[in-house]
Amino acid sequence: MVDPSQEQAKRPVSAALAGPYGHPFHPILVTVPIGAWVGSLVFDIASHLVRAPDFLVRGAMWLIALGVIGALAAALVGFLDLFAIPPGTRAFRVGLVHMTLNLLVTAAYAANFLWRHAGHLPDTGVGGGMLALNAVSLAALGVSGYLGGKLAYRYGVRVAGESTQAEGFVAIHRPPGSAG
Template sequence: MMDPSHERAKQPVSAALAGPYGHPFHPILVTVPIGAWAGSLVFDIASHLVHDPAFLAQGAMWLIALGVLGALAAGVVGFLDLFAIPPGTRAFRVGLVHMTLNLLVTVAYAANFLWRHAGHAPGAGVGGGMLTLNAVSFVVLGVSGYLGGKLAYRYGVRVADEATQAEGFVSTHRPPGPTD
């Protein structure tokens, strides 16, 4: 028998904002900042390997900005998903750490964008400090992503219940009968 508080964590606080049952928006939206920030790190590293790094440095800066905007959107619906988890549970504590790390990472990337936008010399590659901040932020993002995966795959937050999931494993193949 499933604990009713566990069942509560599977339902959206607001289906219109957080996504309907079994289809949360947060996992879809997090692909924007993760992809943008991964691309910015690749561009930062590549800016040290080419003769004319300006286009890579500028591209990394705008990928960071895109990631911050995506993180804000993902954070809003993630916050709604956090409200679906009963307070005082292990899942809620993991959710709080996940949210805190994501907020720190988003602030770090926003600061990195402002640093680049305010003081970056055109035509220059990405500075070592900016590259380091990008890399450290990305590692922390990875830790937070691990915790987000734990929320979904281990604790089943916003994942359809087992009875709903079982529908996908009912055979549609009909065994041969006497009339076949």
Template sequence: MAESRRRQAKRPVSPMLAGPYGHPFHPILVTVPIGAWTASVVFDIASHIVGDPTFLARGAAWLIAVGVIGALVAASVGVLDLFAIPAATRAHRVGLIHMSVNLLVVLAYVANFLWRQAGGGPSGSVGAGPLALNVVALAALGVSGYLGGMLAYRYGVRVADETTQAEGYASDRPTSAGRTG
């Protein structure tokens, strides 16, 4: 029973949308919001160091927007991966928590973007409130990333089975019989 559940979680619900077996799209797509939101924190902090901080404050706001768009795309594929996980399992529970934390993170970043646009948009260095929200949201994203890593690396969701993985460790050198093994 557990073996069939594991096999189910490794197969995509829709290979065209979620990525082929052993090569899911979700981990590739999450790099966009992670990178954009991390860079936005760097821009926020840098806006307190430079002489003319407005360009960094504006850049941080647009990086937040890029991250939100990227997160929505990644989530649309991630939910397909969640559907592949059998219900009433630890992996499914972790997947639901991962998704819930990510939804809260996206909502925090949408609120942060809107906060920054109030009053005509960013001017000067980023205020303490939006900076703090940015840091807290990024920390929550780290928690969610830990859970996503647990899904992939501990529970093997959308990861190829061991037999398929073994192909990568077969020798490329000919054996004594002239075959590769």
């Protein structure tokens, strides 16, 4: 028998805003900041390996901005998913840490963008401080991602219940001699 609070965490607060049962929007939206910020770090590193790094320096800055915008969109639906988790549970505590880390990472990337946008972009590649802030922020995002995975894969937050999942494993019986 499934605990009612566990079942509550599987259901969206608002299917229209957070995604329907078994299909949350948060996991798909997080791919935007993750991809943009990983790309920005690759551009930052590559800016030290080419003779004319200007396009990489500017590209990294705009990837950071894209990531911040994507993170804000992911945070909006992530809040809705958090509100589906009953307070006082381990899952809720992990959700709070996940949210806090993501907000700190987003703030760090917003600061990194403002730093880059306000200053003169170097002709020799991204500055060491900017690159270090990018790398540390991405590492923190990795820790937060681990916690997000724990919420979904260990605690089953916003994941369809096992009875629903079992439908995908029912053998399809075909008459003997049929193709397919």
